[in-house]
Amino acid sequence: MTVVRDVTLRQHGNREELERYLGYRGIRVVGEDIPGNALFYEVDIPCSQLTEDNGCKVHDSPEKPLLCLKYPDAPNDIDACGYSFERQTPLERLA
Ligand code: SF4
Known part of the structure; x- marks a missing residue:
């Protein structure tokens, strides 16, 4: 953000x-x-549009947010979501 x-x-x-x-x-x-x-x-x-295998459910659709389309610089640079997420426990988050 x-x-x-x-x-x-x-x-x-x-x-x-x-x-x-x-x-x-x-x-x-x-x-x-x-x-x-x-x-x-x-x-x-995590984004609600992220799939189990880190794909984007709204890739190549008008529903994809503009910020995601522009990331990293041009929309055709990535086939799937350019963001990554890591699972953490609440205690790991505080460390
Ligand atoms: S590209 Fe955007 S909309 Fe798609 S999964 Fe990633 S953050 Fe969500």
Whole structure:
């Protein structure tokens, strides 16, 4: 997930406070693009369109979200979902 960096940091005061707030909700800040004014979040919620073998149920259909179509740079670069997910127990998540 991508959010507007300057607005978000202004709301939370600083990145440490933001990460504490998000961490209580299972959301991690995994990167930032300062020139692009963006922060990147990671959430352990698999997409409902992901198949058992990591395919995309809506690939090559008008139902595929624009962000997925654009990932990584062009839609024809990948045949299936470009994201990957790892199963974790709640205790592993806290580590
Ligand atoms: S490409 Fe997008 S819609 Fe398809 S499984 Fe991945 S995240 Fe979900």
